[in-house]
Amino acid sequence: MTRAVVGKELRVLWASPVPYVVGALLQLVLGLLYVDQLAARRQALFQPAVPIAGFLLLALTPLVCMRAVAEEARSGTLELLLAVPVAGRPLVVGKWLAAWITVLVVLAPVVLFVLLLEWFGNPDLGPVLSGLVGLALLAGALAALGVLASSLTSTQPVAAMTAFFVSLLLWFAHVRAEALSVGGVMDRLSISERLRGFAGGVVDTSDVAFFVLLAAAALTLAAAAVDGRRLR
Amino acid sequence: MRRRGLLLAAALAAIAVLGFLSDRVHGEVDLTAGHSLSLSRQTKDVLGQVQREVKVTAFLLRGDPSRAQAASLLARYRRRNHWIAYRVLDPTDTPGEAARLDIDPTEGGVALSSRGQVERAPTVTESDLTAGIARLLRHHPATLCIAGGHGEPSVEDGAGPGLSTLAGLLVTNGYRLQPLDLLVRPAVPPGCDGLVLVNPTAPLGPAQSAIADYLAGGGRALVLNDPASTVDLSPLVQLYGMTVVHGLVLEGDDGARLPDDPLSPVVHDFTSSSPVVRHLAPVVLPTCEAVLTASDPGRGLSVAPLASTSRLSFLSRRPRDTGTRFDPAVDVRGPINVGGAADLVANLGGHVRRTRVVALGDSDFATNALVGEGGNARLLVQALDWLTLQEDLVSVSTNIPALRPLSLTEARTRYLRYVTAGVVPALFLLAGGTVWAVRRSR
Numbered sequence: 001m002t003r004a005v006v007g008k009e010l011r012v013l014w015a016s017p018v019p020y021v022v023g024a025l026l027q028l029v030l031g032l033l034y035v036d037q038l039a040a041r042r043q044a045l046f047q048p049a050v051p052i053a054g055f056l057l058l059a060l061t062p063l064v065c066m067r068a069v070a071e072e073a074r075s076g077t078l079e080l081l082l083a084v085p086v087a088g089r090p091l092v093v094g095k096w097l098a099a100w101i102t103v104l105v106v107l108a109p110v111v112l113f114v115l116l117l118e119w120f121g122n123p124d125l126g127p128v129l130s131g132l133v134g135l136a137l138l139a140g141a142l143a144a145l146g147v148l149a150s151s152l153t154s155t156q157p158v159a160a161m162t163a164f165f166v167s168l169l170l171w172f173a174h175v176r177a178e179a180l181s182v183g184g185v186m187d188r189l190s191i192s193e194r195l196r197g198f199a200g201g202v203v204d205t206s207d208v209a210f211f212v213l214l215a216a217a218a219l220t221l222a223a224a225a226v227d228g229r230r231l232r
Numbered sequence: 233m234r235r236r237g238l239l240l241a242a243a244l245a246a247i248a249v250l251g252f253l254s255d256r257v258h259g260e261v262d263l264t265a266g267h268s269l270s271l272s273r274q275t276k277d278v279l280g281q282v283q284r285e286v287k288v289t290a291f292l293l294r295g296d297p298s299r300a301q302a303a304s305l306l307a308r309y310r311r312r313n314h315w316i317a318y319r320v321l322d323p324t325d326t327p328g329e330a331a332r333l334d335i336d337p338t339e340g341g342v343a344l345s346s347r348g349q350v351e352r353a354p355t356v357t358e359s360d361l362t363a364g365i366a367r368l369l370r371h372h373p374a375t376l377c378i379a380g381g382h383g384e385p386s387v388e389d390g391a392g393p394g395l396s397t398l399a400g401l402l403v404t405n406g407y408r409l410q411p412l413d414l415l416v417r418p419a420v421p422p423g424c425d426g427l428v429l430v431n432p433t434a435p436l437g438p439a440q441s442a443i444a445d446y447l448a449g450g451g452r453a454l455v456l457n458d459p460a461s462t463v464d465l466s467p468l469v470q471l472y473g474m475t476v477v478h479g480l481v482l483e484g485d486d487g488a489r490l491p492d493d494p495l496s497p498v499v500h501d502f503t504s505s506s507p508v509v510r511h512l513a514p515v516v517l518p519t520c521e522a523v524l525t526a527s528d529p530g531r532g533l534s535v536a537p538l539a540s541t542s543r544l545s546f547l548s549r550r551p552r553d554t555g556t557r558f559d560p561a562v563d564v565r566g567p568i569n570v571g572g573a574a575d576l577v578a579n580l581g582g583h584v585r586r587t588r589v590v591a592l593g594d595s596d597f598a599t600n601a602l603v604g605e606g607g608n609a610r611l612l613v614q615a616l617d618w619l620t621l622q623e624d625l626v627s628v629s630t631n632i633p634a635l636r637p638l639s640l641t642e643a644r645t646r647y648l649r650y651v652t653a654g655v656v657p658a659l660f661l662l663a664g665g666t667v668w669a670v671r672r673s674r
Contacts, residue, residue: 014667015667015671017664017668019664020660020661020663020664020665020667021660021661021664023657023660024657024658024660024661024664025657027652027653027656027657027660028653028657029653030652030653031648031649031651031652031653031654031656031657032649032652032653034652035645035648035649035652035653038638038640038645038648039640039645040294040295041295041297041638042297042637042638042640043297043636043637043638044636044637044638045297045300045636047300047301047304048300106660109656112651112652112656113652116648116651116652117638120638120639120640120644121636121637121638121639122636123636124264124265124636126262126263126264126265127263127264129263130263187314188255193307196303196304196307197260197304197307197308197311199300199304200264200269200300200301200303200304200305200307200308201262201263201264201268201269201304202260202261202262202263202264202269202270202304202308203260203261203263204258204259204260204311205254205258205259205260206254206255206258209250209251209254209255209258210251210254210255213247213250213251213254216247217244217247217248220240220243220244220247221240221244224236224240227236
């Protein structure tokens with residue numbers, strides 16, 4: 001079931017202009033900002049690309065995910081899907097996998113940066129690898145949040161905006177966290193702080209677990225929301 | 233319906249518990265070359281002792297290549313212990329904050345503060361940060377004993393040749409000063425964390441043995457020699473792989489001396505990896521002599537040359553006779569080494585005893601008249617920091633990541649922009665357009 005959903009979602013997604021426009025935007029802004037960073041630092045570092053790409057994913061992943069469930073709900077095809085005895089989980093996981101794969105493909109040309117760094121300098125490949133792992137995990141978590149937002153509404157722009165603002169809150173969760181009584185918790189929820197270790201070259205199991213569990217929590221809630229529609 | 237709600241709550245609770253556990257019990261893989269982001273055991277031990285807020289403020293220019301690494305390193309400290317809070321500021325954006333924390337905005341540096349106490353360090357490296365935190369945690373300030381009684385300049389003397397400015401600087405840096413009259417009582421008290429011996433002009437007599445005994449017992453000393461003195465301090469430092477070679481260094485390079493003054497070298501060659509001279513601004517050393525360091529000092533002893541004058545300098549062995557002329561028969565061609573740092577480690581049945589000596593061929597640079605010049609003050613503070621730190625802290629390996637210069641000309645920058653921000657986005661749009669056209673043609 002999940003595989004079928006993934007295949008169908010990928011076909012629909014890549015037949016739409018969304019991944020192409022998202023890819024062009026992401027690579028354009030990332031390319032400009034990253035090359036500026038390289039020109040300023042004059043060091044063969046991949047590290048500056050990670051937070052830039054991370055923040056761009058924050059803004060662009062919801063666009064890839066917004067239609068996942070919301071469009072099905074709007075067009076009425078979700079009711080058809082829910083009429084067959086299929087649990088919400090494989091449906092949601094399939095849509096999430098398709099969105100994640102799409103975001104990874106859109107992100108993939110960052111590997112070109114590494115080749116260019118190798119050409120003009122001698123980058124440390126360890127942080128490159130960890131940075132790519134961090135971005136892939138972040139993309140997975142953001143895609144899950146996007147699918148969750150999409151499952152809560154039948155309006156695509158609302159789904160995209162909701163996912164973006166939730167992601168934004170998580171990105172800046174650490175800001176002024178020390179002033180709050182729950183500062184420690186907020187700090188741990190900050191996806192930008194979690195990404196920082198990957199960017200630097202360190203893969204921490206707690207950071208990996210954070211992104212995996214964030215995705216798991218979002219998908220669990222999304223599956224519950226889809227199942228809730230069936231009951232309605 | 234209720235069962236579904238319970239299942240959902242249980243699933244989310246399980247995820248929350250897993251998240252909590254993964255934060256508590258976690259491991260890490262440092263993929264950087266040389267594991268430059270792995271915290272050493274010593275750092276972890278020190279961080280384990282932090283139970284009150286320690287604010288770390290690093291001042292690094294936005295274009296500083298080490299800025300990102302510094303932020304990553306500080307994040308690791310915070311990850312290890314959440315009492316550590318940190319900020320990375322550009323000193324040009326925040327001159328007021330830099331001034332408040334007594335950080336020179338042109339040099340940058342890092343300030344660590346806790347409960348009103350502030351410690352400073354020159355670089356955002358593991359050794360400096362850990363040492364700074366350790367100093368904050370120290371329940372009592374390190375005591376520096378200032379040797380006196382044999383014509384040494386006084387820490388109470390506010391005139392040009394005195395050391396009152398240096399004394400104030402050391403107190404600001406968390407040291408307690410204890411003047412010693414080694415003429416009246418030739419003994420170094422056990423409470424001395426370090427001894428400062430500045431240019432004695434009268435023979436030390438029994439005080440020399442007292443200092444030698446203090447060092448042999450794991451003491452730490454900063455020994456500042458001077459060509460103006462007839463007292464030979466070599467016997468004190470020779471045991472630690474260093475020799476004071478008397479004479480006068482004459483600097484021939486206009487770019488490495490005070491204007492038209494060959495007797496005042498401005499030393500900027502700090503090729504040593506010793507933390508004593510790390511990130512130092514040029515040091516002005518008027519009328520200095522040479523300090524040689526042994527290349528093969530022996531078991532347990534490591535000696536590092538600290539700084540040297542230019543190739544155009546020389547050591548005049550008989551300056552009264554030859555003036556500023558080079559005499560190939562007796563004089564020594566530059567570069568002339570003018571300082572050394574020795575570290576002797578002895579294992580005494582499970583107990584490690586560590587003796588440290590820093591010897592420099594000049595003392596004028598520490599006086600009120602010159603301590604504010606260039607990197608003079610910082611050299612003294614770094615030397616004493618290195619000397620007096622506890623042995624379990626100073627062995628923290630430096631984690632300065634290797635610089636990886638990027639050969640980026642204007643043309644290459646344009647090329648990079650063209651490829652990354654031009655060609656790649658265009659390919660995406662082209663692919664999208666092709667798909668659209670194919671679908672439209674069907």
